[in-house]
Amino acid sequence: MTLFRLDASIRKVESHSRQMADIVEREWREAHPDEPIISRDIGTEPLPATAWAAAVTAGSAPEESRSPEQRDAVALAAALTDELVAADSLLLAVPLYNFGVSQHFKTWVDLIATDDRMQPHVEPVVAGKPTVLATVHGGYYAAGTPREGWDHATAWYRRILADVWKLDLRVIETEFTLVGVNPNLSQFEDMAARMRAEAEDLARSYGRTLAA
């Protein structure tokens, strides 16, 4: 049994999405002490910004007439897809940034979408794989809060992972991670601690699901 783990946080330390994914991974590891984890860190080792356009334009060019850059991009998209194919379950740690998606995660998705095995109108090669997405918000965006509607990332993450790629998706949303960092939010400390504990419980539970 193999786990694939993706990290999109640009921080190594004090990254809440990495901390949540660590909890999920620990549960998986406990059940599978000797089995492989494939790791891809697009937050600290980003995919090149030029690769996607090269992969798209390569799609319409016969293989022998492709440029070296196009060949590299097609090979990169295939390698990223291979990592998903090789895994039995997926763990994706992807924050919200500037009220939107992680640029690096969008690049990763765009690239994989160019692979032959992930085209529309065919069943995605990754369909059905048990997947946990751990996403993190500095603020609090739930219904009824002043920032309701300002999380423009999670719905797109779900759209691609569940609706387009047809993964068997579970989502852990950790909210209000700026409490304790931003002094203006100190009145929310109890609430944030309670939500954090709930998210951690969910992470343990989902970790056992991935391991099953």
Place this chain on the structure above:
Amino acid sequence: MTLFRLDASIRKVESHSRQMADIVEREWREAHPDEPIISRDIGTEPLPATAWAAAVTAGSAPEESRSPEQRDAVALAAALTDELVAADSLLLAVPLYNFGVSQHFKTWVDLIATDDRMQPHVEPVVAGKPTVLATVHGGYYAAGTPREGWDHATAWYRRILADVWKLDLRVIETEFTLVGVNPNLSQFEDMAARMRAEAEDLARSYGRTLAA
């Protein structure tokens, strides 16, 4: 009077967002035949994928202890912001890709958001500038269509440009540009042509607004 134009399409030819922006630009140019246009093409000359994290981490480091990469990233973010500051009005041509934002536009936004003049809790230095966003969808995502809710980009584009940066924003949405390309959509040719004509009218009208 100066116009800033940004293009995020990864295509140079047959790019619908560039075509719509060309219409806007022509109106502006007619009113201002000898005045400068600042162009930034992030679709074909993308910003580096590593710059944003370097600019973010530079923010907390004293200037003299920054790495060369951090200095470059801070200078790039400042240069991108300077281009907006130098312009009287802004024209942004940004497609929808994979039901989400342009990865290159997200990178551009993330970088600018690191500049001192664009921090939260200060009035953004670009506030109030007349701005036209020309965005383009291959499909048709309006209310009542089968793909209602699948445009996960435009709402975020508006959020950043209008709510966070406080630009005086007008949006042109060109829908169904895959009609004529994808044979399965040929039944929608009349509808797509009508919507295209309406979008082009809007582009001319907004071009005159930017020029005023």
